[in-house]
Amino acid sequence: MIRVQQCRPLDKAQRREWLVVGWILIQFLIVNAGHTSLLCGYLIIYKVPFYLFRGTRKSFLDKHSPVDLIIFDCDGVLVDSELIVNRILQQGLSDLGWELTLQQTMDHFMGKSLKHCIDDIENHLGKRTDPEFWRGMQQKTFAAFETDLKPVPGICEVLNILPYRKCVASSGSQQKMRKTLGLTGLLSYFDDCLFSGTEVARGKPFPDLFLYAAEQMTCRPAHCVVVEDSPFGIEAAIRADMRVLGYCQGTNADNFSAKGAVTFKDMSDLPGLIGELDED
Structure with missing residues (x-):
């Protein structure tokens, strides 16, 4: 069973939809109703949707959005590169003095950008790393891709x-x-x-x-x-x-x-x- 995510307030496009509908209804109320009805229309159109969707990740208007x-x-x-990349990274970290298991390496770095990884490593080591070290790591990684990547x-x-x-x-x-x-x-x-x-x-x-x-x-x-x-x-x-x-x-x-x-x-x-x- 697919779980529907929670979601955020109305985005700009959705707010425009409410504004158009609201403007039409307000014009109708101005012509055909008194001030009390006009105030009620304003509250329903502009305030209820804001509080209804506030704090959610998926708005009502987007719940059934088709996939494009x-x-x-x-x-x-x-x-299938994660094991290749993280095995080489683990070896490189060991050379720098940071001993991690392969699983720890994957848990800590998988999904991060290279810049983010370098920042984490330098923060842990308390020093800057040599750019030449990373060029060497890239060469090793690309060489492994040539033979092992699928x-x-x-x-x-x-x-x-x-x-x-x-x-x-x-x-x-x-x-x-x-x-x-x-x-x-x-x-x-x-x-x-x-x-x-x-x-x-x-x-x-x-x-x-x-x-x-x-x-x-x-x-x-x-x-x-x-x-x-x-x-x-x-x-x-x-x-x-x-x-x-x-x-x-x-x-x-x-x-x-x-x-x-x-x-x-x-x-x-x-x-x-x-x-x-x-x-x-």
Whole structure:
């Protein structure tokens, strides 16, 4: 069963709808009714909706919004890269003097932008890291991609049958996305609609990247569905007031559900879940 998210006050477009309807009713009341009716009309039109939808994440007008755009995260959703990236990062952190297990590395850094990761690492170490170190890490990562990277199981079949517009919004750079999607044969599915965390002021868990992607694709947040595999990405999608599906293969689904995502473990389930959201 799909759980309907809670949501925010009316957005600008919805307020305009109320204003148009309200203006017409006010004109009718001016001509046909007294001041008491006019005051009641004002309260019903302009005050009740504000308090009715205040403090919710999904307004009444958007509850049944059709799905128009699917926004995919890249690493771990489209390409099976999380273990590769985090294994190399774990080794690099050990070289810097920060000992973490692979699981701890994934829990701490998965879904964050490189800048966010570097800031966290430098704060922990209490010193700046050498840019040359990160260039070396990128070279090791890209070399591992060449030999080990594969698409997430089932994603090709899903992309072939989804009838919606699609784009990618990833914390990774454009270079990394093009590299990984190109190596796995997935790049052609997205018609160059790739959006990077480096293009916005704040990365995940802030909503900036998903809102930027929706704006570039000329789609309102209410008509977007995000497919994510990290707590930071799920939080970002929810803060953007988008519906979110959490791919939790190899991850604790409770962490995603607690943040408000509908969870699934098999990519073959994704089309059906999106279809259910489209019918809500």
